[in-house]
Amino acid sequence: MTDDTDRGTWDPFPSSRLDQEQQAKMPSTRQTRSPTYKLAFDDDEFLTSAPMRAVRLQLELMKAENGLAEAGILSTIVLFGGARIPEPGKAAWAGRTPEQKAxxxxxxxxxxxxxxxxxxxxxxxxxxxxGKEFVIVTGGGPGVMEAGNRGAADVGGVSVALNIVLPHEQAPNPYATPELCFRFHYFAVRKMHFLLRAKAMAIFPGGFGTLDEMFEALTLIQTKRMARIPVILFGKEFWNRVLNLEVLAEEGTIAPDDLKLIQFADTAEEGWDIIRAFYGF
Known part of the structure; x- marks a missing residue:
């Protein structure tokens, strides 16, 4: 990450980093120890205060944007799916009923x-x-998210992870590219970054989070606030049990053509063929 001394143009002003270093060398007096004397950008208590929420939202948006831009990531394929879906043979069943385990x-x-x-x-x-277009991006956690980052690592590719702070700490899975592993406080900003470079969405079975992310994207596409991209639901039998979107069309709350915003696939190859056909490669 660059600082304000690395812009490549003449700048007659001292860098903020230099100001930080100088402040650390200030004599310790009642005045210099006062919280009000701290530089605003170097004052954690001020930056995490309630009135600064709008600034923190902007910082989260900009930090990931700068990191992705510096890495040259131009477009992504968003891979959503449940954190609880295990790698075959490696599940932890604590707290699960026999039916859930099965x-x-x-x-x-x-x-x-x-x-x-x-x-x-x-x-x-x-x-x-x-390696700059159609880069896999996941939520950075376990389960299907881990599988997405892992598949990219299998073939020497890079992948993005957009982690979120949760009450039960979510550590990033070990397969995400470290330089493209970000962490968010705000769900809203995280979801923006999922979609800002998206050229396709691959949605595997999951829970509330997966449904939330899917329906937000569908709403944006339906209302033409986002370009049409392939939205692929993997596992037609699963999704037909979970969703009955035809009822919405029958009741008139969505248009029949809105159902065409979604396509189904049962294998990785079928899903990839949908993207290939959409973009003509």
Missing amino acids: RLEANSHYYDAARQFSRLASLHSAASHG
């Missing part, structure tokens, strides 16, 4: 499908776009 075991094949889909996308990205 269902999660049955759904663990989606981990492998997400991993394979990420491999296909990352191979295309490296071969055709120098």
